Amino acid sequence: MIKYKLKCKKCKLSFDSWFASSQEYEKLKKKNYLNCHNCGSITIEKTLMAPKLLKKNWKENVSIKNNKYKKINEKIREYQRFIKNNFKYVGNNFAYEARSIHYKSKKNTKGIYGTASKEEIKDLKDEGIETEIIPWIEDKNN
Numbered sequence: 662m663i664k665y666k667l668k669c670k671k672c673k674l675s676f677d678s679w680f681a682s683s684q685e686y687e688k689l690k691k692k693n694y695l696n697c698h699n700c701g702s703i704t705i706e707k708t709l710m711a712p713k714l715l716k717k718n719w720k721e722n723v724s725i726k727n728n729k730y731k732k733i734n735e736k737i738r739e740y741q742r743f744i745k746n747n748f749k750y751v752g753n754n755f756a757y758e759a760r761s762i763h764y765k766s767k768k769n770t771k772g773i774y775g776t777a778s779k780e781e782i783k784d785l786k787d788e789g790i791e792t793e794i795i796p797w798i799e800d801k802n803n
């Protein structure tokens with residue numbers, strides 16, 4: 662069932678009407694079966710759909726957004742698992758550790774990860790030390 666707000670062009674009366682489908686509405690309209698309750702005119706036009714239907718669509722959009730967010734979260738967690746397994750955690754010493762690796766040019770050093778401020782990252786970049794910044798989700802279990 663679909664609810665349309667109809668409007669009579671002649672007397673400007675608006676009224677709601679239910680139809681089995683939008684195709685049914687078109688069919689009845691074509692056959693001039695739709696007429697105004699007030700003046701009997703067949704110059705009826707469809708206006709805005711009932712707010713009930715619009716509200717439902719809006720809710721669906723929100724849940725699509727939530728799904729996308731969920732997928733991004735899963736991707737980030739995947740990265741985090743990879744990093745935790747392959748890199749050494751240095752916490753707040755990230756900038757210091759990154760420099761010591763860079764300047765001592767240690768070979769076969771395990772990669773590191775940790776936290777650094779925006780300024781520290783900018784300084785590292787100025788010194789030619791490339792860093793990757795990834796969003797990090799704190800694990801609630803830890």
Ligand SMILES: [Zn+2]
Nearest residue numbers: 669672697700
């Ligand atoms: Zn009318």
